[in-house]
Amino acid sequence: MNGFSDVRLQLLARELDAGQRPKVYSAPQGMGRIALMLHRWRTRKALLELSDEQLLDLGLTWEQAQREGRKPFWKG
Template identity: 45%
Template sequence: MTGMSDVRLTLYQQELLEIPGTRVAARGSQESRWQQFWRRVRTRKQLLELSDEQLRDIGVSREQARLEAMRPFWRC
């Protein structure tokens, strides 16, 4: 996935989970938790680096991006 796709999934994860017929995959090994941790760190950092135009493209304000990026890594 690209950084933009990761950002969208991060920001709209709850909406995706509420779609009927979708399921969340069971969490695998400890390694997958590390991968998830690093993905969150990476995508939240990338979110802060997006320009105002890029944020507008994905429908996110600068304030929303800042709040999402500052969330603790253990929060989805």
Template identity: 50%
Template sequence: MNGLSDVRLSLHSQELAVGHERAMQAVMSRNAPRALGRWGLYWHRLRTRKALLALTADELRDIGLSREQARREGLKPFWRL
């Protein structure tokens, strides 16, 4: 390889790392307040998933979820997305 190829590979790997960090931040903060740390995010997920299990059929219809979809999401552990 010549020096130019090495530079391109190095820059490309840095761009991938930055893109991965941004994507992870976007996923982790999905529908959660921005100022939450990791444990705050876990607590938020736990509470909202429990609340999802308690919704009535009319409320689920309002948000566009079936009972099965709500159950599947509500029973996920708090550490999973």
């Protein structure tokens, strides 16, 4: 999966399981801690650069994209 799909799955899991921590991971298996943080930084930066049409294609609102994209890279 690419980073955008991972973000969408995380947001959907949060909406569906309000109050429960989603068990969706945002990076390929076997990635080290530094690589995971770099992956999060890159995908969140790219998420903030998407147009409204691209966000619509992903099924995300602007608010969801901003909330996820502005999270620090060290937070899952």
